[in-house]
Amino acid sequence: MFDKILIANRGEIAVRIIRTCREMGIRTVAVCSDVDKNSLHAQLADESVCIGPYRAKDSYLNMERILSAAIQTHSQAIHPGFGFLSENSKFVKLCGKCGIKFIGPDQSCIEKMGDKLEARNIMIAAGVPVIPGTNNPIKNAKQAFELAKEIGFPVIVKAVHGGGGKGMRIVMDASEFDTMFETAKKESKNAFDSEEMYIEKYLTNTRHIEFQILGDSFGNVIHLGERDCSIQKRNQKMIEETPSVAINEELRQKMGDTAVKAAKAVNYNSAGTIEFLLDENYNYYFMEMNTRIQVEHPVTEMVTGTDLIKEMINISLGKELSLKQEDVVFSGHAIECRINAEDPDNCFMPCPGTITDMHFPGGNGIRIDSALFRGYEIPACYDSMIAKLIVHGRTREDAINKMRSALGEMVIQGVKTNIDFHYAVMSEKEFADGDFEKINESLKERCC
């Protein structure tokens, strides 16, 4: 067992990881930037090291400082959480060189899945369905146009080394292709120093269904069911739930098997997620693999009774998976709402500030992952997500009722939040009916 783990992250995910470590009897080291010195993760950990100023590149993204903190505190492993260095293969390599265990997949998995085109080609070779598109990097607009015509408009132009929506453009028809391709290429050059692009068919009216994967170093891979993350604003997930209303048991099994096959294709050895797009005709396509723990992982934990962070730590210790596929039992329905410090009436603009008063709901089947406390000052320089409210009910209807009740009880004062917005969504008929397309449309209207 590890004696001590450093958590290279902040906010609720750092707190969430520290909690599991405390439960496992592993001492923890938090790293924080100067504005985070009083934050919950820095207080809850057994030790805390300030690693630099607020800018992420000088603190949470600074590999040398994080490694130095790990060595100084005699930490044996680093959990990266999500975002920051969680999918940085160079960081994984450096941890290895310094004799520190990276709690996550091997460097090669991150590299392969980080190169979107390589990931695509690996999936094709493994027999995993992918969205119709190009299989080689393209730089030339003319050549790209010919390929786009072959695929058929609308198409989506993506950066091979891209991510986070950058270097990506949806092209509805041929007339705007050249401009869109060049803009996306330029964006990719600036953000990722690469002009390599690829093109995929743009599918409309799709659902975003992802499967939670666990793999160990012995080649065992299982899935823990799906999460429906179709409700998004500006490509950012807002509400997630499991199971999805869009798929039946037969399709669930088929998609789950495909997800396992996809993870096995890269010898995946940690917790990860295979993202699929599901079209109206129930065809599903591999979109990408996230080689880390995800924000929405608690819904899976609620219905399967697992602790994914605990599993990740055990896998890193070289242990075999404690579960086999047939041991995974799904029970009930879970929904997560991401509570952000933002103003839904003003294009969801972030609203940092100080928490003057707060009350969190509780009771059976309610979980809150948050780093808030009274008097906490939400810094403007980081993500605006301040809490995740997760509920677990016997049925979807139960879960919706519970979520509405919990949102109605939740109080966060001092900053604007999207609590009331979530409350309204939970009360809408469209949500109850699973008609997420309509909800996304109204979200789009609110986004400026």
Added chain:
Amino acid sequence: MLQGMFKKTLKAKSNEKVKDSIQKSQIPNGLFKKCPSCDQIVYAEDIISNYYSCPNCDNYFRIGAKTRINMVADKGSFKEWDNNLETKDPLSFPGYQKKLANFKSATHIDEAIITGECLIREQAVAIGVMESEFLMGSMGSIVGEKITRLIEKATELKLPVVIFCCSGGARMQEGIFSLMQMAKTSQALKRHSEEGNLYISILTDPTTGGVTASFAMLGDVILAEPGALIGFAGPRVIEQTIKQKLPKDFQTSEFLLEHGFIDRIVKRNQMRKTISFLIRSSK
């Protein structure tokens, strides 16, 4: 606010041991480097993959002659010339021989320049690259001789000459013999030029003294790396002589470009392409 409110983690009682390799955590020597320009600690491999420059501020690190050759020459095309010349101590300068021996064993290089021929994008060139690690790239009689032979052979073979200059100037331990190399190399270049051959001089950090005063400034085309120190006497000597304050960027490649001493500043990642373009254009 919540300071000291939480109980510490109760350590698990476990007989399991973490693998030995995990317990010995340390940052290996040389994994990171501090950039002298921006003071940031940078991953050494990032510096190398970024053409030996700081990924944070683009400051150029000095590079050895062999690395430089690998950077510009077509893979495996370099053939060294005149690597059998032995440095003598003509003035019996105190400590010179010992110094030479120390440098040779520390750097595994025999002198402050490597010369030879190679292909740059499939075009044959005679190339000389000075080595700052060896007595600060100073020019003694062997350096001068190797450059002269390089130019003479290039004249004979009708090859363009490319020299990467990097030097503290003439080698004081060889006195007048060092200064004589200035005239010798310049004469050879004159003959090379009269035969209609191209000479590209590339000034890197630092190019000073007798080297600046001879072959470094005689290129048909003179290129320089960004931010390189280029001059004859050092700024302190000049300030004391003329009794005036010098501009802040005095003796940098940018200053020299602005004042018409060099033709272009070329980044390392563009160097191979630029040299190849110049050679092709001269034909």
